[in-house]
Amino acid sequence: MLRASSFLLGIVATIVVLVVGGFLYLRLGLMNPRADAPVNPIEEAVLGPAMDAAVSRHALPLVNPLPPSGATLASGMQLYQQHCALCHGDPAHQNAILAQSLYPRPPQFLSQAPDMPEAENFFIVAYGIRNTGMPAWGTALNSQQRWQIVTFLTHMGNLDPALTTRWQNLAQAPPNS
Numbered sequence: 001m002l003r004a005s006s007f008l009l010g011i012v013a014t015i016v017v018l019v020v021g022g023f024l025y026l027r028l029g030l031m032n033p034r035a036d037a038p039v040n041p042i043e044e045a046v047l048g049p050a051m052d053a054a055v056s057r058h059a060l061p062l063v064n065p066l067p068p069s070g071a072t073l074a075s076g077m078q079l080y081q082q083h084c085a086l087c088h089g090d091p092a093h094q095n096a097i098l099a100q101s102l103y104p105r106p107p108q109f110l111s112q113a114p115d116m117p118e119a120e121n122f123f124i125v126a127y128g129i130r131n132t133g134m135p136a137w138g139t140a141l142n143s144q145q146r147w148q149i150v151t152f153l154t155h156m157g158n159l160d161p162a163l164t165t166r167w168q169n170l171a172q173a174p175p176n177s
């Protein structure tokens with residue numbers, strides 16, 4: 001009986017130490033606030049799957065209303081280049097200009113394909129991901145534009161030669177040209 005209760009006491013004491021220790025770590029300012037700090041693998045291992053699970057739970061099971069036609073992909077490409085390439089990369093910047101500038105780091109889509117279901121990508125583009133640099137585009141882009149980008153994300157690794165050349169040219173063009 002005594003053993004069981006001291007075991008329980010041990011568990012409670014450990015939890016209290018962890019909670020108080022975590023609170024002090026944060027409130028005493030011991031956490032590195034820099035966005036370009038080296039990524040902590042434990043934090044990444046805990047928060048990455050948590051984000052995936054949360055998106056898959058919250059995303060509505062929407063079906064992409066657009067066909068992956070040349071016109072849809074060209075529009076999606078243009079929008080991607082304008083709004084996303086700075087963080088997620090393009091053929092001229094396989095490592096995006098801001099690839100190392102955010103915490104967590106933005107995935108680089110030319111090497112890590114955005115291969116989640118389209119309904120989940122649509123959710124992320126519309127609502128963003130909190131506590132990260134991923135913005136919500138719901139007010140900046142209308143639903144049709146968001147689906148165009150999502151269609152482009154699905155096919156960006158598999159474009160026909162004409163669209164590939166077009167993307168290379170767009171990626172090399174100076175901003176706002």
Ligand code: HEC
Binds near residue numbers: 080084103114121129
């Ligand atoms: C200011 C930088 C920034 C911009 C601009 C940006 N993103 Fe992101 N994005 C991020 C970051 C950072 C993450 C990673 C969040 C995380 O790890 O949970 C992310 C994650 C994502 C994801 C989830 C990928 C995955 O595999 O988990 C998708 C999809 C995405 N972004 C699409 C877009 C699209 C499309 C655009 C343009 C409309 C865009 N992003 C613009 C920073 C950005």
